[in-house]
Amino acid sequence: MSAKCRLIVFCLSAIPFAIVYLAAAKNLPPWGHYRGPYGDVISSLSVYERHTTDVVNAIDYDYRGFDTLGEEYILFASVLGVMLLLRDPNPKSGTADEGQGLSKTVKFGSAACFGLLLIFGFYICTHGQLTPGGGFQGGVIIATAFMLIYIAENLKSFKAITSHPLMEALEALGAGLYAVTGVSALLVGAPFLTNWLPLGTAGDVFSSGTIAVISASVGLEVAAGFILLSYTYLEDIISGGGKVS
Amino acid sequence: MAPSPALPIAAPLLCAAVLAALRKWLPRRAIDLLAILTALLNLVACAWLLRSSWRHSIVYWFGNWFPRGHMALGIGFLVDPAGAMLATLAAFLTLLALTYSWGRSDSGQNLFQPLMLVFLSAMSGFCMTADLFNLFVFFELMSTAAFALCGLKTQEPAPLQGSFNFAITNTVGAFFTLTGIAFLYGATGALNMAQIGLLLGSRHDSLVVVAALFIFSGFLIKAAIVPFHFWLPDAHSVAPTPVCVLFSGIMVELGLFAVVRVGTAIFGSTFAGLPDPMRLGFLVLGGLTAIWGGVMSFAEHHLKRVLAFSTISHSGMMLFAIGIGSPIAIAGWLIYVCAHSMIKSGLFFTAGILLHRLRTMSEPLLFAQGKELRFTAALWFLGGCGLAGLPPFASAVAEHMISHAGSGRFLAAATVLFLISGALTGGAVLRVFMRVFCGWGDKGPGDRASQIDELPEENEETQVIPVHFFAPAALCLAVGIALSFLPLLADLSLSASSRFLSQGGFIDAIYARTQSPGASPVLPGTGIGSMIGHGLAAIGLALILAVWAVFHRRLPRKMRWPSHLEGSMRWARQIQSGQPADYVVWTMAGVAVLGSFFLVLR
Amino acid sequence: MKIAGSLLLMLIAISGFVVVRTRNVTAQILALSFYGLILAVMFFFFQAPDVALSQIVVGAVALPLMVMLAIARMQNRDRLRERSRSRER
């Protein structure tokens, strides 16, 4: 199909599509008048039943924790997929020249930011059950902290950290830990992913039982996963570029 | 005592994590062995679940969140015979695929096995979940693993394009599904399918109808129904053989499974007592797909694309069966899914052997190259007969059941469609058989797609074909035949399908009410005679088509019309343009047309 | 409240279109990042702080970052390809 023909078909079908979409939306509850029972029930229950103050995390890691297990493995599968697609059949070991372009201030600044971001990421990871945030958000923040090393052009240490086989093991550990938490419930005789740990007092960092454990494992998985992703993309550039095919 | 339904999900996921962690340290064989053992464990667990779900559907609430009143708080699994059967099938095929790739084929630095396990886990979860959003999550998990697996052979550009097209179209489909799910959530405020079904009742305003359309569109893209089918040949022609087996053998069927599951559990009473646009749409689309897939299958000259288009054709027939929608038709559908997946997997494994020995998948290049490979030839020939629906194969039984499920016009239409689809797809496979293994006729026309480079999947070259290459192909075809000798096959599938089709039964099971055994419909007469007659007619037509295609140059000019069918389908292949933009346009046009149709007919 | 919300949504509609219409990839990354940021603001506005946080880290940072990495890698390849071509000459 030529580009023009494509555009015509698109325009012709966009109008009925929009009509169909809006005809459906017309019968949705009006904007800002959420009616449904699901959210309200969970909202009123979760503080008492799960001792979490952030209901979204209670849903993500407990009520609908099984979804999040699937979601973690989507990330896991896609990290494996990226490594599979971008694999180098005959990898090189060299490292590109260290950049000298950045001033000491920038380097120092990014090192300081690295520490700050790391701490912030850990904070977000561990306080998911109390305040907005959680393993996922914290994990991405930790991963971006490691990107700072790259931006500071400290290629050797970036490569040493991110290309280490342990990073892959950590990623798999994060994913596996989630599944293990689920299986552990089977071992105490409860259904998969049951929150069987003591719940603690609401508002405490160590409250909410397995929610905290799962949040931590998700944080580990996400952080390691994103670091691996960025390394896989950068590998080519860092090692002085693969051969041209 | 049945195993926990969480086991078939958790075990492969755990094993995938272990394998991914240890992939650089463990030897190849150890990783293969672990993966095969896990698939075996899954097979046992699923078969066990299938057995114990026979009396009562097994309901399992994750995180111990039992519903409060009608409010389902957590995510529930519902294992009924139909779902458990598909999960068993998925585990069986994964086991065979992993066995096939044992030790030799390129495993992408051992990333292949963990991805296969994630794929397996997603398929098992997809078959058993009773939660709409969870269904979407498993849909995405399945897709993500599939996209990655499809692009395994990164040495050439073709696989990347194939998997890119696959990924774009299927992701667009996932967004349609998610939009539909969001609509339903807005309408009812629930995510459990039983609860949504209960709350919707027989409501059929535009919201419900459009939600149904969007959800089905996503699943029909997975099921490769015209006009959503474009990704499938591209993905199949580039994916490695074991992955092709999973795509054709189970993933496509799972799209249709989700259509039936969602269609009964949620929209079961939507059109109660009304003319049903959904069913009519399925019948029309199914028929179109069956014919189009068959014609394109006959027009292709790349072996894997021939098989891919025949999958589209059969997928269309399956949708047609769903459109008939009576318990007998769905019982036939269940048998058809098993039979088709066995036969098609057998054919793909055989194509893999050919690729291994002769290093190409192009029919003109393979011409007369396979004369020595007798066993392979026999397998290929048997597969062709199975596709056409020749009686010892279970596909014949299934076709008979589906066509006799309806009466009058349905009977005639289904019979004719099965004949066309069987003759065209079987004819294409037999044509390849005659050219490649017998060396009859001439090379035949080539086309661009038949020249997609394909590197062999193995690292080393040997002239001996190892046993683990033959075994899966032979086993698949043997099971495809053996199924039809299973005692009480029809009765078992009928009791599974009437449970599968009962919305009341689904809701009762979820809310742990006593399940009343529904009245089982009466089976149509066995009619072995008409079954054999139909099978012989199809294989006869297929043979005629194949012989004509192979020898048409020796015929007088006027009788050469099949060559037009075979060679001058250029305009049809133009539609299959290999550009994701085109595929998305077709998808969108399809959704727009269907949407208008649904809204008007509502 | 209602007006502010509607305006925010309009802004999203416009900037979404701008992202799609931008044909220059580098400019598109910036537009994408901006779009992610507005989405995050909207999530905050509509009382979804959890999603807003993850939208900031993903939509406004991680996603554009990944696109940039991919483009950097491709440009690196282009450079190498050109270098080897000029060497052949």
Place this chain on the structure above:
Amino acid sequence: MIAFNLIPYAVAAWIFLCGLYGIITSKHLVHTVISLAIMQTSTYILLLAIGYRWNAVAPVFADISPGAVTVDPVVQALMLTDVVVEATVVALLLAMVVKVHEKAGTLSPDDLKVMRG
């Protein structure tokens, strides 16, 4: 009033169409991928609009009294899942694009015709 209530849904439909438009008119594979990401954000807007409630607070009970009326937390959980899915699918697609570029040396879908039937 009906028109006002439709605003978020119309925006969601618009963004969905924008994403489709982007994919369809794309001349650059990276552009295709970004358009797909835009298309996905349509589902965020839809979900957010469905679960919203005027004058309600966020479902975080750290500093509000239990029993306060909150917006729907479930859609937010669904959106979180959705955001992750978006990021991962984009990562995977970009890897394919990078590899296509490596092997074919071009990023224009018009130049990639290996798959043509």
